Amino acid sequence: MKTKNDKNNKKKSKFSCFLSKFSIFLEKYLFPEDIKCIFCGKDISSFYSKPYCSYCEKEIKFNYGNKCKICDERIYNEAKICERCMKNKYDFKKIFCPLIYEGITRKTILAYKQDNKRYLAKGFAQIIYDYIGENFKYIDIITYVPITEKRLKERSFNQSQKLAEELSKLANLPCVNCLEKIKETSDQKKLNFSERKKNLKNCFKVINKKDIKGKNVLLVDDIISTCATVQECSNMLKNYANNIYVTAIARNIINDKN
Ligand SMILES: [Zn+2]
Ligand SMILES: [Zn+2]
Numbered sequence: 705m706k707t708k709n710d711k712n713n714k715k716k717s718k719f720s721c722f723l724s725k726f727s728i729f730l731e732k733y734l735f736p737e738d739i740k741c742i743f744c745g746k747d748i749s750s751f752y753s754k755p756y757c758s759y760c761e762k763e764i765k766f767n768y769g770n771k772c773k774i775c776d777e778r779i780y781n782e783a784k785i786c787e788r789c790m791k792n793k794y795d796f797k798k799i800f801c802p803l804i805y806e807g808i809t810r811k812t813i814l815a816y817k818q819d820n821k822r823y824l825a826k827g828f829a830q831i832i833y834d835y836i837g838e839n840f841k842y843i844d845i846i847t848y849v850p851i852t853e854k855r856l857k858e859r860s861f862n863q864s865q866k867l868a869e870e871l872s873k874l875a876n877l878p879c880v881n882c883l884e885k886i887k888e889t890s891d892q893k894k895l896n897f898s899e900r901k902k903n904l905k906n907c908f909k910v911i912n913k914k915d916i917k918g919k920n921v922l923l924v925d926d927i928i929s930t931c932a933t934v935q936e937c938s939n940m941l942k943n944y945a946n947n948i949y950v951t952a953i954a955r956n957i958i959n960d961k962n
Contacts, residue, residue: 755827
């Protein structure tokens with residue numbers, strides 16, 4: 705014989721079953737693609753168009769303010785071009801760098817490169833894509849800074865290539881491999897611009913020349929410090945391409961004025 709308690713329990717279990725189904729539905733509706741913040745890993749609602757959560761948004765250092773028209777580095781006065789760009793002649797037209805290489809940005813880029821977290825490329829590419837915005841109208845094709853075969857084996861992927869590929873999907877532009885790194889460079893961290901320049905000499909070779917002939921190329925790197933690497937690549941590309949633009953996730957602020 706069924707007691708009143710049994711009936712109540714049945715009702716309760718039906719209701720909790722409905723509740724759990726409803727919460728699964730709600731979760732799928734709000735987070736349909738399992739989109740996660742690239743900085744902290746928390747779920748983000750599909751109504752939120754950025755690849756990071758509102759908490760991390762407050763922590764990220766964006767590359768805002770008065771910046772150099774060529775290298776995109778912050779300038780703390782009214783000048784249009786920074787001192788380094790006044791001194792050096794570059795073969796690229798302009799750099800686009802949405803973030804500053806500090807705090808959670810630095811931590812997450814390091815995890816992307818060193819811990820093989822290649823899934824982060826999609827979110828980083830989204831940040832770059834939003835930052836370049838209208839300027840994509842000047843670009844025909846996308847390429848990237850290469851790494852040597854040896855480094856590729858160690859790391860299992862080229863972080864700049866993965867970024868370029870994701871960016872190419874967002875911008876609906878072809879991604880072409882047109883540079884090869886033929887010589888390994890010694891660690892550039894402690895070198896200034898001119899030392900880096902020497903270190904990079906004859907490191908790159910242009911391949912698939914036909915693909916870039918007369919084209920406006922966007923060269924993708926992960927971090928920009930002294931501009932030496934992207935300058936060396938641009939110097940190679942300029943023999944074939946029309947204009948070269950450069951982009952990277954973040955700008956490493958350096959005091960080196962060389
Ligand atoms: Zn977050
Ligand atoms: Zn500059």
